[in-house]
Amino acid sequence: MARFGRALERRLPAIVVSPLFAASLFFVYGFIVWTAYISLTRSGVMPNYEFDGLSQYVRLWETPRWYVAIRNLFVFSGLFISISMAIGILLAILLDQKVRIEGVIRTIYLYPMALSFIVTGTVWKWMLNPGLGLERLMHQAGFENFSFDWLVNSHYAIYTVVIAAVWQSSGYAMALFLAGLRSVDDEVLKAAAIDGAGLWRTYTGIVLPMLRPVFLSTIIILAHLAIKSFDLVIALTGGGPGYATDMPATFMYSFAFQRSELGVAAASATMMLMTVIAIIVPYLYSELRKTSG
Amino acid sequence: MSGRHTSGIVQRRGLHHSLMRAVLFAVLGVFCIYYLIPLLVMISTSLKSLTEIREGSLISLPKEFDFSAWEKAWNSACVGVRCNGLAPYMWNSVMMTVPAVAISTILGALNGYALTKWRFRGADTIFALMLFGAFIPFQVILLPMARVLGQLGLAGTIPGLILVHTVYGLAFTTLFFRNFFIGVSSGIIQAAKVDGAGFFGIFFRLVLPMSLPAIVVTVIWQFTQIWNDFLFGVAFTIGDSNPVTVALNNVVNTSTGVKEYNVDMAAAIIAALPTLAVYVVAGAWFVRGLSAGAVKG
Numbered sequence: 279m280a281r282f283g284r285a286l287e288r289r290l291p292a293i294v295v296s297p298l299f300a301a302s303l304f305f306v307y308g309f310i311v312w313t314a315y316i317s318l319t320r321s322g323v324m325p326n327y328e329f330d331g332l333s334q335y336v337r338l339w340e341t342p343r344w345y346v347a348i349r350n351l352f353v354f355s356g357l358f359i360s361i362s363m364a365i366g367i368l369l370a371i372l373l374d375q376k377v378r379i380e381g382v383i384r385t386i387y388l389y390p391m392a393l394s395f396i397v398t399g400t401v402w403k404w405m406l407n408p409g410l411g412l413e414r415l416m417h418q419a420g421f422e423n424f425s426f427d428w429l430v431n432s433h434y435a436i437y438t439v440v441i442a443a444v445w446q447s448s449g450y451a452m453a454l455f456l457a458g459l460r461s462v463d464d465e466v467l468k469a470a471a472i473d474g475a476g477l478w479r480t481y482t483g484i485v486l487p488m489l490r491p492v493f494l495s496t497i498i499i500l501a502h503l504a505i506k507s508f509d510l511v512i513a514l515t516g517g518g519p520g521y522a523t524d525m526p527a528t529f530m531y532s533f534a535f536q537r538s539e540l541g542v543a544a545a546s547a548t549m550m551l552m553t554v555i556a557i558i559v560p561y562l563y564s565e566l567r568k569t570s571g
Numbered sequence: 572m573s574g575r576h577t578s579g580i581v582q583r584r585g586l587h588h589s590l591m592r593a594v595l596f597a598v599l600g601v602f603c604i605y606y607l608i609p610l611l612v613m614i615s616t617s618l619k620s621l622t623e624i625r626e627g628s629l630i631s632l633p634k635e636f637d638f639s640a641w642e643k644a645w646n647s648a649c650v651g652v653r654c655n656g657l658a659p660y661m662w663n664s665v666m667m668t669v670p671a672v673a674i675s676t677i678l679g680a681l682n683g684y685a686l687t688k689w690r691f692r693g694a695d696t697i698f699a700l701m702l703f704g705a706f707i708p709f710q711v712i713l714l715p716m717a718r719v720l721g722q723l724g725l726a727g728t729i730p731g732l733i734l735v736h737t738v739y740g741l742a743f744t745t746l747f748f749r750n751f752f753i754g755v756s757s758g759i760i761q762a763a764k765v766d767g768a769g770f771f772g773i774f775f776r777l778v779l780p781m782s783l784p785a786i787v788v789t790v791i792w793q794f795t796q797i798w799n800d801f802l803f804g805v806a807f808t809i810g811d812s813n814p815v816t817v818a819l820n821n822v823v824n825t826s827t828g829v830k831e832y833n834v835d836m837a838a839a840i841i842a843a844l845p846t847l848a849v850y851v852v853a854g855a856w857f858v859r860g861l862s863a864g865a866v867k868g
Binding site for chain 2: 287290291292294295298299301302303305306307308309310312313316325365368369372373375377383384385386387388389390391392393394395396397398399400401402403404405410411412414415418445449453477502505506508509512513516526527530531534535540543544546547548550551554558559562
């Protein structure tokens with residue numbers, strides 16, 4: 279009995295972890311396999327388990343709406359990542375100049391991250407609405423001809439999503455860069471100052487190149503946010519006008535739950551997964567190797 | 572602040588220096604305004620009457636405080652066809668968030684502890700495989716999850732949402748606790764083992780009390796994520812069981828009659844208040860969660 283108890287005790291860690299691991303195998307990997315398989319069948323309103331090759335992918339790539347979603351993803355990600363990074367770097371460098379009320383300022387820069395994207399979308403939808411929002415404000419300020427209808431203009435609506443997303447997430451980029459700057463040795467900065475390097479030269483020539491890992495992780499985190507963006511689009515534009523601001527995430531949702539085209543929905547979800555894997559797996563691999571030494 | 576680690580550029584004093592400082596604070600100030608304006612607009616619009624909204628301007632302050640929009644947002648605004656305000660949906664969110672945060676945090680702690688302090692064969696592989704779950708675009712699990720919830724009889728219910736949030740929160744919570752426990756010396760745990768303490772004994776008496784910082788960071792992170800979630804809420808609930816984010820979106824997009832921007836804004840603040848309050852009270856911990864999750868995304 280005692281031996282049995284000891285044996286049990288030795289196995290206990292594995293026994294505790296295994297149900298959780300099993301849940302993860304089922305809910306993550308099992309579900310991925312299911313979705314990937316459905317994307318290879320003729321499923322429509324109901325799942326149909328008969329293998330049908332790549333026909334759903336052919337249909338997906340023949341859907342104009344999917345091209346709009348992909349194009350929007352590129353436009354959105356490109357602008358969202360680069361503007362957030364630029365603001366993040368600028369603010370991090372400024373905050374790193376021994377600002378006494380840094381704590382307060384940082385709190386202000388970061389609070390949007392605590393908000394739901396639905397809240398962000400709601401407030402920007404109000405501020406950018408063509409009738410009473412920014413446009414009216416500019417008219418009252420004397421710019422009678424100012425017109426700002428991006429929210430309802432199918433060519434420009436995607437940029438309103440960029441505006442709101444940058445507002446919400448650029449503080450996050452700032453926080454990541456600030457943490458990076460704090461890890462740079464003071465001696466490096468003093469040496470640069472003694473050599474007579476100016477502020478600009480010190481940062482562009484010495485400090486920022488040292489932060490290459492921070493650049494990489496920030497880009498990956500923002501890209502990951504961009505690919506998953508769903509809530510903000512729904513709250514701000516609802517994917518419209520028409521489907522002008524559709525993104526892969528809203529496309530998938532719409533085909534899965536509104537149009538009940540399970541096969542196409544599954545194919546688009548699988549495309550999204552493959553994109554994320556291509557970005558995240560090499561990154562995770564290098565991160566994990568780093569932490570486990 | 573004085574003892575704090577300082578970095579930045581060593582500057583010459585003088586006119587040039589003061590000028591640079593002025594520019595520095597001007598830019599920092601402009602960005603403070605940039606981040607604060609939407610919040611101020613939200614608050615001031617929610618306190619205006621509809622007439623004042625139509626006649627005033629976006630950034631003008633309310634002439635007199637009118638709380639009727641708040642009252643309406645709370646108990647009579649229309650969410651789709653039902654006009655009971657946000658109150659019942661706030662309650663839904665509480666009922667969903669509290670258990671999901673508690674369960675996922677406890678399981679994450681146990682998991683992180685077992686994976687780091689009782690290293691068994693395959694622990695690293697198991698961790699890597701579980702971690703992947705934190706990164707998948709959830710679109711890839713929506714369809715099968717909807718079916719499984721249906722088969723479990725949990726479709727459209729709050730317990731169903733608790734299950735979903737717990738399952739997909741586990742990867743994050745495990746990651747947080749694993750990273751914390753890696754930094755904890757294994758010496759005392761070894762000593763406790765030699766003294767004959769078991770797996771759970773060590774966990775409850777030794778490990779849990781000293782992991783308070785990790786617990787706080789994890790709880791705040793999970794609370795913010797789950798409260799703010801929209802995707803699972805909109806995909807897996809209907810009408811009565813909607814969390815507040817879904818209800819808010821429905822309030823804003825209910826297109827019957829006059830568009831009541833003041834009610835929309837009051838509703839948005841109400842939905843944001845819990846996470847905002849947590850941020851104001853425990854901002855430092857929230858930021859730690861953000862940067863601890865730099866590996867995670």
